[in-house]
Amino acid sequence: xxxxxxxxxxxxxxxxxxxxxxxxxxxxxxxxxxxxxxxxxxxxxxxxxxxxxxxxxxxxxxxxxxxxxxxxxxxxxxxxxxxxxxxxxxxxxxxxxxxxxxxxxxxxxxxxxxxxxxxxxxxxxxxxxxxxxxxxxxxxxxxxxxxxxxxxxxxxxxxxxxxxxxxxxxxxxxxxxxxxxxxxxxxxxxxxxxxxxxxxxxxxxxxxxxxxxxxxxxxxxxxxxxxxxxxxxxxxxxxxxxxxxxxxxxxxxxxxxxxxxxxxxxxxxxxxxxxxxxxxxxxxxxxxxxxxxxxxxxxxxxxxxxxxxxxxxxxxxxxxxxxxxxxxxxxxxxxxxxxxxxxxxxxxxxx
Amino acid sequence: xxxxxxxxxxxxxxxxxxxxxxxxxxxxxxxxxxxxxxxxxxxxxxxxxxxxxxxxxxxxxxxxxxxxxxxxxxxxxxxxxxxxxxxxxxxxxxxxxxxxxxxxxxxxxxxxxxxxxxxxxxxxxxxxxxxxxxxxxxxxxxxxxxxxxxxxxxxxxxxxxxxxxxxxxxxxxxxxxxxxxxxxxxxxxxxxxxxxxxxxxxxxxxxxxxxxxxxxxxxxxxxxxxxxxxxxxxxxxxxxxxxxxxxxxxxxxxxxxxxxxxxxxxxxxxxxxxxxxxxxxxxxxxxxxxxxxxxxxxxxxxxxxxxxxxxxxxxxxxxxxxxxxxxxxxxxxxxxxxxxxxxxxxxxxxx
Numbered sequence: 082x083x084x085x086x087x088x089x090x091x092x093x094x095x096x097x098x099x100x101x102x103x104x105x106x107x108x109x110x111x112x113x114x115x116x117x118x119x120x121x122x123x124x125x126x127x128x129x130x131x132x133x134x135x136x137x138x139x140x141x142x143x144x145x146x147x148x149x150x151x152x153x154x155x156x157x158x159x160x161x162x163x164x165x166x167x168x169x170x171x172x173x174x175x176x177x178x179x180x181x182x183x184x185x186x187x188x189x190x191x192x193x194x195x196x197x198x199x200x201x202x203x204x205x206x207x208x209x210x211x212x213x214x215x216x217x218x219x220x221x222x223x224x225x226x227x228x229x230x231x232x233x234x235x236x237x238x239x240x241x242x243x244x245x246x247x248x249x250x251x252x253x254x255x256x257x258x259x260x261x262x263x264x265x266x267x268x269x270x271x272x273x274x275x276x277x278x279x280x281x282x283x284x285x286x287x288x289x290x291x292x293x294x295x296x297x298x299x300x301x302x303x304x305x306x307x308x309x310x311x312x313x314x315x316x317x318x319x320x321x322x323x324x325x326x327x328x329x330x331x332x333x334x335x336x337x338x339x340x341x342x343x344x345x346x347x348x349x350x351x352x353x354x355x356x357x358x359x360x361x362x363x364x365x366x367x368x369x370x371x372x373x374x375x376x377x378x379x380x381x382x383x384x385x386x387x388x389x390x391x392x393x394x395x396x397x398x399x400x401x402x403x404x405x406x407x408x409x410x411x412x413x414x415x416x417x418x419x420x421x422x423x424x425x426x427x428x429x430x431x432x
Numbered sequence: 433x434x435x436x437x438x439x440x441x442x443x444x445x446x447x448x449x450x451x452x453x454x455x456x457x458x459x460x461x462x463x464x465x466x467x468x469x470x471x472x473x474x475x476x477x478x479x480x481x482x483x484x485x486x487x488x489x490x491x492x493x494x495x496x497x498x499x500x501x502x503x504x505x506x507x508x509x510x511x512x513x514x515x516x517x518x519x520x521x522x523x524x525x526x527x528x529x530x531x532x533x534x535x536x537x538x539x540x541x542x543x544x545x546x547x548x549x550x551x552x553x554x555x556x557x558x559x560x561x562x563x564x565x566x567x568x569x570x571x572x573x574x575x576x577x578x579x580x581x582x583x584x585x586x587x588x589x590x591x592x593x594x595x596x597x598x599x600x601x602x603x604x605x606x607x608x609x610x611x612x613x614x615x616x617x618x619x620x621x622x623x624x625x626x627x628x629x630x631x632x633x634x635x636x637x638x639x640x641x642x643x644x645x646x647x648x649x650x651x652x653x654x655x656x657x658x659x660x661x662x663x664x665x666x667x668x669x670x671x672x673x674x675x676x677x678x679x680x681x682x683x684x685x686x687x688x689x690x691x692x693x694x695x696x697x698x699x700x701x702x703x704x705x706x707x708x709x710x711x712x713x714x715x716x717x718x719x720x721x722x723x724x725x726x727x728x729x730x731x732x733x734x735x736x737x738x739x740x741x742x743x744x745x746x747x748x749x750x751x752x753x754x755x756x757x758x759x760x761x762x763x764x765x766x767x768x769x770x771x772x773x774x775x776x777x778x779x780x781x782x783x
Contacts, residue, residue, distance in 0.1 A: 203646040223644055252643065265632050266645040270652040275707045276684040277624060280677075281616050282710050288719040292603065293574055294617040295554040300651045301621040305711045309704035316692050316700055326631075327689050331682055333627040338678050341667050349667055353660035356626045359633050360656045368639040 082110045086144040088137065088159055090115040090124040092206060092308075093176045094150030095214030098129030100247035103216040114140035123211045138166040146239060148200075149175040153314040156183055160190035171195045172236040174243075176202055178263065178311065179318040180227045180256040187229055196236030199227035199256065202249060203267070207306035217248070224249035225263075227256050264322035268315050269330060272323065274304035275312065433461045437495040439488065439510055441466040441475040443557060444527045445501030446565030449480030451598035454567040465491035466562075474562045489517040497590060499551075500526040504665040507534055511541035522546040523587040525594075527553060529614065529662065530669040531578045531607040538580055547587030550578035550607065553600060554618070558657035568599070575600035576614075578607050615673035619666050620681060623674065625655035626663065 085101065087094045090113050101111055113130030114137050115121045121133035134140035141147050141163045149159055156175060167173065173195055177183050180199045187197035204222040206213060224244040228237045241251045254262070281290055281298070316323060340349045436452065438445045441464050452462055464481030465488050466472045472484035485491035492498050492514045500510055507526060518524065524546055528534050531550045538548035555573040557564060575595040579588045595602045605613070632641055632649070667674060691700045 203644055205646075205648070222646055225644070254640075258640075262637060262641055262644050265635065265637075266641050266649045269632075270628060270648050272688055273624060273628060273685070274652055275704060276688055277621060277681060278711055279703065279707050280681055280684045281620075282707070282714070284616065286613060286616075289605075289609075290613055290617050291714055291718050293554055293576070293613050295556075295573055297556070297621050297655050298617045299715075300654050301625055302711060303651050304648050305707045306715075307704070307708065309701055309708050312704040313697070313701040317695065317697065320692055320695070324689065324692060327685065327692070330628060330631055331685055331689075333631045334623070334678065334682055334685075337623055337627055338675065338682075341671055341675060341678070344668065344671070346664070346668065350660055350664040352630065353626060353658070353663040356630050356633070356656045357658065357660050360629050360653060363633070363642055364650075364657075367642050 082108055084110050084112055084144040085146045085148070086112045086114065086134075086141045087130065087148045087150055088114050088140065088163075089149065089151035089155070090120045090129065090133075090211050091150065092209050092211070092213050092218075093202065094148070095120075095124055095127070095129045095211040096204075096216065096218035097148060097150060097176070097247065098124060099127070099214055099216035100219060101243075102128055102131075104246050106246075112140050112144065120211050124214075127211065127214070129211065129214060137162050141166050141171075143168055144171060146172045146174070146243070149173065149177075152310050153177040153179060153183070153318050154310075157186050157190060160186055164191055167192060167195045169194045170233075172239050173197045174200045174240050176200055177318075178267065178315050180225070180259045182318045184227065184229055184256045193231070196232040197229040198232050198236050198240040199225075199229070200240060200244070201225040201227070201259065201263070203252075203263075204249070205307075207303055209308040209311075219244075219247045219249040222249050223252040225252050225254050225259055227254060227259055260319050261322045261325075264319055264326050268319055268323045269326040271304045271307055271312055271315070272327065273330065274302050275307075278302040278305035433459055435461050435463055435495040436497045436499070437463045437465065437485075437492045438481065438499045438501055439465045439491065439514075440500065440502035440506070441471045441480065441484075441562050442501065443560050443562070443564050443569075444553065445499070446471075446475050446478070446480045446562040447555075447567065447569035448499060448501060448527070448598065449475060450478070450565055450567035451570060452594075453479055453482075455597050457597075463491050463495065471562050475565075478562065478565070480562065480565060488513050492517050492522075494519055495522060497594070498522060498524045500524065500528075503661050504528045504530060504534070504669050505661075508537050508541060511537055515541055515543055518543060518546045520545045521584075523590050524548045525551045525591050527551055528669075529618065529666050531576070531610045533669045535578065535580055535607045544582070547583040548580040549583045549587050549591040550576075550580070551591060551595070552576040552578070552610065552614070554603075554614075555600070556658075558654055560659040560662075570595075570598045570600040573600050574603040576603050576605050576610055578605060578610055611670050612673045612676075615670055615677050619670060619674045620677040622655045622658055622663055622666070623678065624681065625653050626658075629653040629656035 087098050090098065094113070094115070098111055098113060101109075110132070111130045113121060113124050113133045114135075115124065115133070118135065121135070124130050125133050137159070144167075147163065147167065149156055151159055156177060173187065173191060174197070175183055177199070178201060180201060183199055184197070187199070191197055202219050202222060202224045204219050206218070226237065226240055226244065244251045281287070281294075284290055337352070339345075340352065438449050441449065445464070445466070449462055449464060452460075461483070462481045464472060464475050464484045465486075466475065466484070467488075469486065472486070475481050476484050488510070495518075498514065498518065500507055502510055507528060524538065524542060525548070526534055528550075529552060531552060534550055535548070538550070542548055553570050553573060553575045555570050557569070577588065577591055577595065592602045632638070632645075635641055688703070690696075691703065
């Protein structure tokens, strides 16, 4: 029995557990830890973990893969506590929204005998906690993989295999780049959404405003319902990038303000028209980025065995098999229009 | 046969037509006009209107109710063209996103023999045109009713009846108040959403950014896909209110910027926590606003007959009957758990 340990059983940790369990891997045990005993019990009850372990350092003992899914600011304490218990060649990953600081912590706090490969699923909901966890939370979503400089290639492949297994799209990126980019597409919208809600909510006319508000207001303010601990931690651990984008947004708003103030009808119309056109293009045909996903040839078995020992190599080969079968089934489905379990008839019968 | 005329058969005009037709009113004919012949044909084909009329002033001849659902900036020309054809006591309404300017136009351009009652459905989609029209677009959404100072009470009741008939919630409000409020909950989110999309789209890292962007970015930028003609017209016809809220939003963003810059952890956390709590409250238990909806006692028949003549009074009584039946059916459904068409058995049978 090989062990994967998830530390932190909230929305993300719980959903990872559910997604891993949904993949029905044989001989892999998912162990969970949460400092909140109720969350641990709930995760077990919902089938997100096979068992929960109330003592943190015991939860990671003998694990081949450890996923830290706690709030960002809790990560250093977790790393300190587990460092002495991690088995040699253990792969450690996380799910935090910022990566530079977490990669630094890993370098300082984890033993050189393990590999750290940071992770960040670009998925989430504005509702937190194990009660809202879903096996399909990561389906078709980008999942950033941010290997530490000294991470073994096998460790990177192992994390990539897990990412594919839960249905997400591996997105390899370095930590600084990651933090600048997510500041634009994730952290800035979060602050914007919150500021808009706070402003309108603070108006004395709120009873009328809220009665008038429709789906537009609800959608644009959705991220204001984000777990405040997450928003707070993001702001503090990615401060400079967030400030950079925040300043640029205020400049952009000022540009619109000027056009409006001066009633510059044509440039105003052009701005709106360009945004509409480009957003529609983005939705229907997003620009493609080279996937930069390292191929996993069978020769990598050797690397994997260096990393996790023969038994876990067998498990990751199982993962590879599951993935290949799934891909083949979906390809067959696309080709024949039939469900994955049915084959196309060889010859058409006359009715 | 009584006539309701819809001028402008885009998303809103088309959806109004579909919603009216879905109510299956007897002896009421819905006539449509659009300067784009293809839109007229399509509206007819989709069943949004009973017939389309290619000449605008002919389309409104003998109509008891005229709904102007064109872009805002087209309204004055429409009013000028139809003014001479409107029958006495005709009720004219519109669907524009700003109301002060439209009310002014109505006072200047429509004859004193008709009643203008402005309207604004707080519903929409980021996809425009008759092809995206839906009978249920207005279901349970607020629908602002903004009577001109000299509108007859019967005209107000007639528009309120139509609003209820299409499943929306009548929301009585005066024009200036309306424009200030929708600037906050509709026009500001629109500009914000567009500015955010424009900023991120303009980055040289757009291929990476768009690949990383997830549902949060998509939701917050949804309104950037709004019809640019609509956005542009809103900005120009509600300029002062939009500028007011835009300035206040930049102040609010600056407040977040300061907290972030100075790493004021506690106030930052408190701001996020307060926003989350209040938004959750807003979603689960929105503050209630007194509905201010005038009751329609049977004595109002007299008012209605003054307004629209006996034949249309009969139609609006039909509307009242349809509404009453619908309410009763849904009440019965809630009480008994049975569908609207089935009655609860009078006595329970033993199995």
